[in-house]
Amino acid sequence: MSDAMMPSQLKNAIADEKYKFSKYSLDKVRNRQEARVIDTMEQLLSGGGEFCGCRLCVEDVYAISLNAVPAHYVQAGSMILRQQPPSQQDLARVVQDAIDKVKVRPNHPEQ
Secondary structure (H helix, E strand, C coil), rough: CCCHHHCCHHHCCCCCHHHCCCCCCCCCEECCCHHHHHHHHHHHHCCCCCCCCCCCHHHHHHHHHHHHCCEEEEECCCCCCCCCCHHHHHHHHHHHHHHHHHCCCCCCCCC
């Protein structure tokens, strides 16, 4: 059965197993930069413009951006340790660089 045909509950169960260690689910541990990158992408790409916007291009911008900033993993309900995250200006610069890279070399066939 392909992913597209798989019921969402079954997809979630498979994903949950992927992030399981012993009897514990680790799927709630997240990189705090993920949401910040998504918000910044929304701000920078909301105007449309020349960016393709297909799934592969969006995922590439997301991955390139996350690889360029230090990860800051936390678990739900944990104390946030005082670690200075990248400023919003630095994050915007990182995401814009990723957008520019993907525009020049998209990871999909010509459309």
